[in-house]
Amino acid sequence: MKMKQTLLAAAMVLIALTACKNNVKDSAEIIDLPRAETPESVDKAMNAFFDQAKHDSMDIHSVMIVRDGNVIYSRWQSEGVDTVPHVLHSVSKTFTATAVGLAIADGKMSLTDKVIEFFPDKLPAEVSDNLKRMTVRDLLTMSCGHDVEPTGQREEGVDWVQAFLAHPVVHEPGTFYLYNSLGTYMLSAIVQKVTGEKVVDYLTPRLFDPLHIDKPKWEESPQGINTGGWGLYLKTEDLAKMGQLLLQNGEWNGKQIIPAEWVAEMSKKQVESINPGTRMEEAEAKGMTKENSDWMQGYGYQMWRCRPGCFRADGARGQYIIVVPDKNAVIAITSDVEDLQGELNLVWNHILPAL
DSSP states (O other), rough: OOOHHHHHHHHHHHHHHHHHHHHHHHHHHHHHHHHHBOOOHHHHHHHHHHHHHHHHHEEEEEEEEEEETTEEEEETTTOOOSSSSSSOOGHHHHHHHHHHHHHHHSOOOOOOGGGGGGGGGOOSSSSOOHHHBBHHHHTTOOOOSSSOOOGGGSTOOOOOOHHHHOOOOSSSSSSOOOOOOOHHHHHHHHHHHHHHSOHHHIIIIIIIIITTTOOBBBOOOSSSBBBBSSSSSEEHHHHHHHHHHEEEETEEEEHHHSHHHHHHHSOOBBBBBOOTTTTTTHHHHHTTOTTTTTTTSSSSSSOOOOOSSSEHHHHHTTEEEEEEEGGGGEEEEEOOOSSSSHHHHHHHIIIIHHH
16 A cells, blocks of 8 residues: 555656646747748758848848748847847837837727827927827827927937927828837837836736747836837847737737737838938939838838838848748848848848748
């Protein structure tokens, strides 16, 4: 009898250890995107991609390709390290827009809310009719009505929200596209106003935790508000996860993390667009057209459309989350590159055909 009890106890310990081991494995599979063997065609294409990048003096830091939910290629080089978060610049904007969508879904705000309603104590002495008309949607689509991008927040001691609201609104909101990073900061400020949390904290249980992304660093203004339009740091695989989430219409492990309707609105063309810092007449003078520019394919909610029919989060110096629905694929890239169109051309010419 005693021997049977000993054997039974040993069996129970073995079962417990096995379950623990399986749980660790399952957790690892959830934390990291699953891996698959790199197809020969992709390996060959990526060799050509990096050879051309080197020839063109493009400092690519990392590339990760996900197809059918599996990582089929990844590489880090130069300053890229798989375990080190990378500066994202304006890729940050896509995460801010995600926070806006979640706040709308939570009933905290709406697309048609007037911007001035959130900051009655920070308005200029004279509030123009155009400023009164400006909505959350106008901020999302970079069509808030400014003729030049405001930069007043760079002055010491200036409240960034006040600087934005004091900037002349020359055009009727919704009628004139101008890339506007401080407008994205305003979205961050609004989310913080209506939720009581900084965007990075608001997103942590709703986005970062479900995707098993460590709570990231996100820079703040002197007023303690996440910069919104820039300043977020994430690892390459984190970018790939975000792209996969968008590819799956906001669903992750059987749960709807972002409303599917919001993903559709973020990723579709909402307004005509042009390169950041460029006006239409300047673009035409430089020979930029819809046929050769990935910045003239239309802008969604803090995301860009691309010539091959996909969409992307896009940051200065060549940070990308490229979502390719017709290939069921995601391409995440970090780099330090001046020729951003040249970098995208490498993706279209080498990576897409291999997928």
